Amino acid sequence: MARVKFLCDADRCIECNACVTACKNEHDVPWGINRRRVVTINDGKPGERSVSMACMHCTDAPCAAVCPVNCFYTTADAVVLHSKDTCIGCGYCFYACPFGAPQYPRVGNFGSRGKMDKCTYCAGGPEADLSQAEYVKYGSNRLAEGKLPICAEMCSTKALLAGDGAIIAEIYKERVTRRGYGSGAWGWKTAYKETVGI
Amino acid sequence: MKTAIHALRAIALALLLTFVGALQPVAAQPAPNPTAQSVKEDQLLQALKPGDTLSGRISIPDAKAANLIQPEGQAWRTFHQGSLPTIAGVAILGMTALLALFFLVRGRIRIDKGFSGRTVTRFAGFDRFIHWVTAGSFIVLALSGLNLSFGKTLILPLFGDATFSTLAGLGKLAHNYLAFPFMAGVALMLVVWVKDNIPTRLDLDWIKAGGGIFAKGVHPPAKRFNAGQKGIFWIVVLGGLVMSASGWHLLFPFTDGHNVVDQQFWVNLHAVLAMVFIAVMLAHAYIGSVGMEGAFDAMGSGEVDENWAHEHHSLWLEEQKKLRAKAPANALPAE
Numbered sequence: 001m002a003r004v005k006f007l008c009d010a011d012r013c014i015e016c017n018a019c020v021t022a023c024k025n026e027h028d029v030p031w032g033i034n035r036r037r038v039v040t041i042n043d044g045k046p047g048e049r050s051v052s053m054a055c056m057h058c059t060d061a062p063c064a065a066v067c068p069v070n071c072f073y074t075t076a077d078a079v080v081l082h083s084k085d086t087c088i089g090c091g092y093c094f095y096a097c098p099f100g101a102p103q104y105p106r107v108g109n110f111g112s113r114g115k116m117d118k119c120t121y122c123a124g125g126p127e128a129d130l131s132q133a134e135y136v137k138y139g140s141n142r143l144a145e146g147k148l149p150i151c152a153e154m155c156s157t158k159a160l161l162a163g164d165g166a167i168i169a170e171i172y173k174e175r176v177t178r179r180g181y182g183s184g185a186w187g188w189k190t191a192y193k194e195t196v197g198i
Numbered sequence: 199m200k201t202a203i204h205a206l207r208a209i210a211l212a213l214l215l216t217f218v219g220a221l222q223p224v225a226a227q228p229a230p231n232p233t234a235q236s237v238k239e240d241q242l243l244q245a246l247k248p249g250d251t252l253s254g255r256i257s258i259p260d261a262k263a264a265n266l267i268q269p270e271g272q273a274w275r276t277f278h279q280g281s282l283p284t285i286a287g288v289a290i291l292g293m294t295a296l297l298a299l300f301f302l303v304r305g306r307i308r309i310d311k312g313f314s315g316r317t318v319t320r321f322a323g324f325d326r327f328i329h330w331v332t333a334g335s336f337i338v339l340a341l342s343g344l345n346l347s348f349g350k351t352l353i354l355p356l357f358g359d360a361t362f363s364t365l366a367g368l369g370k371l372a373h374n375y376l377a378f379p380f381m382a383g384v385a386l387m388l389v390v391w392v393k394d395n396i397p398t399r400l401d402l403d404w405i406k407a408g409g410g411i412f413a414k415g416v417h418p419p420a421k422r423f424n425a426g427q428k429g430i431f432w433i434v435v436l437g438g439l440v441m442s443a444s445g446w447h448l449l450f451p452f453t454d455g456h457n458v459v460d461q462q463f464w465v466n467l468h469a470v471l472a473m474v475f476i477a478v479m480l481a482h483a484y485i486g487s488v489g490m491e492g493a494f495d496a497m498g499s500g501e502v503d504e505n506w507a508h509e510h511h512s513l514w515l516e517e518q519k520k521l522r523a524k525a526p527a528n529a530l531p532a533e
Contacts, residue, residue, distance in 0.1 A: 011236065017257065034258055039266040041242070043255040047235030051254075053266055062275040068346040069363045070354060086359050088367040090346060091451060095462050096278070098271040100262060110374060110449045184239035190267055 002164035003078045004121060005192065006152065007172055008052045010183045012159035015040055015050035019151035019160055023054070026122070026150045027139020033103040035119040036151055049183050052151070052160050055080065055101035055119035056191035063093035063102060071116075077143070079121040084137045089113035098190045121162070122149040169196045243269070249459050262452060274462045282466075286347060286473040293477040297484045307490040309506050310415055317501040318518050328390065329497050332383030332434075335376040340476050342369030347469065377445055384438035391431060394422040400513075401425035411485075422514045430482050437475050444468040 015038050023029065023036045036054035057080045064072035064080065071086035072093075091113055093102040104113035124141030127134035134141060142150060152162035161168040169185070173196055176182035185196040242252050249270060256264040321329070345353065345366055354362040404425040407418035411426075418424075423431065447456065447464040456464075487494050492506035507515040 010239075015257075020258075032260070034260060034263060037256060037258060037260075037263045039254040039256055039264060041237050041252075041254040041266065047237055049237050051266055062271055066275055066278050068350055069366050070350055070359060071363070083359075086363040088363060088370050090366075090370060091461075092278070092346075092465075095458060095465060096271045096275045098267055098269060100265050100268065100458065112374065181236070183236050186239050187267055189239075189243070190269060190272075 003166070004057065004163060005078075005165035005168060005188075006054065006056060006121075006149075007161040007168045007185050007188070007196075009159045009161065009172055009175065010041075010049040010051045010186060011179075011181065012157045013038070013050040013052055014157055014159070016156060019052050019155055022150045022154050023119070026142075027120075028135075029117070029139065030105060033105060033117050035101075035103065035117065051186045052155075053099055053187065054151070055097075055121070056099055056187050057119075057121055058098075058191040059193060062096035062098065066092045066096040068092060073126070075123060077121075077123070079123045079143070081120055081123060081125055081138075082116065082118070083126045084115040084117075085126075087115045089115055099187060119149075122147070165192070172196050243267070248273075251457065251459065262458065265458060268458055270459050270462060274466070277466060278469075282347060282469055282473075285470055286344075289473045289477040290480070293480050297481060297489075301484075301489070304412065306488065307411065309492050309503065310417075310509060311505045313492070313503050314505040316504045317495075318504055318507050318515065319500055320496045320502040320507070321500045323500065325390065326497055326500055328383050328386045331379050332387060332438075335380040335383065336479065338372050338376050339380060340472070340479070342373040343469075343472050344476070345369050374449060377442075377449060380438070381442045384435060384442065387431070388435045391423075392435075395428045395431040397425070397428060401428060417509045417512070419512045420510065420514065421517075422511060424510065426485075430478070433475075433478050437471060437478075440471055441468065441475065444471070 017038050020034060020036050020038060024034070027035065029035055036052060038050050038052045040048055040050045042048040057078060059078070061072060061074070061080045063082075064070075064074070067082075068090060069086050069088055071082045071084075072080060073082070074080050089104055089107075089112070091102075091104065093116060094100070094104070101118045102116045103118060104116055106112065107114035120138050120141075122140065122142035124130075124134045124144065125138035127137065129144040130141050142148065147153065149162045152160045161171060172182070172185060176196075188195045246252060246269065251265040251268040251270065253265045346369070349362065349366055349369075353365070357365070398421075400419065400421065401424070404418045404420055407416060409424065409426050410416035410418050444464045444467045447453075447461070448468060451461055485493065486497065492503050493510075495502050495506075504515065507518075
């Protein structure tokens with residue numbers, strides 16, 4: 001089993017937002033919820049960079065640590081998933097998450113949060129793989145079909161990489177060596193306590 | 199035809215030479231580095247001050263999504279999983295241990311002269327109503343709140359994920375709704391009881407005498423509320439105010455332009471104060487029930503024994519007796 005990760009090569013990202021759109025389409029993500037988004041740093045200034053960000057599927061995930069009902073679990077591929085049956089929508093995982101990944105549908109009164117929704121690395125949830133119940137709650141399960149996450153698979157500039165952490169780190173390293181620059185593996189230090197040495 | 203081709207060749211050659219000539223001075227300079235000014239994650243993260251987030255511009259309406267990385271989340275996790283349970287443990291278990299020790303040493307504080315059989319009205323119906331609305335909602339708020347901090351460790355193993363999730367979900371709903379009667383109760387308490395809770399010189403004497411709680415037969419004089427009760431009143435009113443303000447931000451999260459760091463502050467303030475609040479209320483509940491004979495009647499039936507009133511609120515009892523002598527037909531309650 002591999003340790004899967006995401007890596008966004010910001011020097012290639014053109015902020016087309018196709019990853020965001022593909023994700024919403026693939027999983028029928030409701031209005032107001034974005035499992036993935038593109039943030040532009042230093043927008044309009046020389047050297048601006050855009051980074052596509054979603055749940056990074058952290059090692060020793062903070063969301064899982066603070067969850068009061070233990071709704072998170074980590075798969076053999078190191079994907080951090082959660083059970084919407086167990087989640088109570090308290091919002092703690094959003095406070096702890098370094099990447100702002102958890103999203104909540106607004107249900108009922110006040111700022112009442114519904115069951116948390118986040119990137120599943122296209123790996124569904126605790127329900128049976130590829131079942132209708134799984135699709136309704138978590139979206140499609142591409143990993144069970146032997147495919148990688150849709151956002152990275154259809155990235156037009158191949159800025160967003162998904163797959164075995166060791167392999168995508170090697171690809172990024174090679175790119176940086178060849179072209180002579182790289183703004184870094186965004187979020188890796190925070191999520192995995194390691195970065196891609198260049 | 200041939201001449202035409204020759205002419206074209208000549209033109210092409212001339213053009214090529216022109217371009218090469220034009221390019222030559224540029225080629226002499228070093229290749230431009232397109233990332234000379236580009237942002238680097240490392241530098242940005244190192245430049246972050248505590249409480250800052252690494253954020254940028256976003257094209258979706260959700261402003262929270264503009265935060266790319268918030269390292270503060272790690273600090274919040276450490277606080278929530280480490281410091282908070284420690285504070286809670288020290289405050290709540292520490293208070294429980296103190297009260298148990300006090301009970302073992304001092305025992306139940308009895309009425310020295312025993313029950314007289316004559317009673318005086320201490321709290322009218324409305325006083326007791328606001329007390330129990332606040333107290334009742336406080337108990338549910340405290341239990342459902344503690345459940346979020348400790349339920350995972352203490353209760354979940356007993357019932358399993360599914361049942362515990364249902365319980366915690368109901369607790370969250372109860373916490374959201376009962377916040378309102380609690381806030382109303384605290385506000386009413388302030389209005390109704392503040393006039394008898396202004397600290398006076400008498401309170402200093404009461405405190406010097408240790409409130410009479412550590413020795414038998416010592417009963418410093420007090421009006422309607424003694425210094426201890428005034429302390430509880432101000433803890434409830436001011437603590438309740440901060441609990442309400444912080445809780446309000448949790449009921450309506452991310453309003454008024456609040457970002458995730460603000461939310462972390464409010465939830466931490468709410469949680470720490472709650473633990474201290476619970477500890478103080480344990481002491482209040484102890485002395486108002488098992489800790490002192492005759493004390494519960496004040497908030498139970500509202501009628502306290504005259505001997506109890508004489509020992510603990512001597513000046514207030516005198517006032518009540520005078521009032522009763524003036525208007526015997528309709529004796530005024532404590533209010």
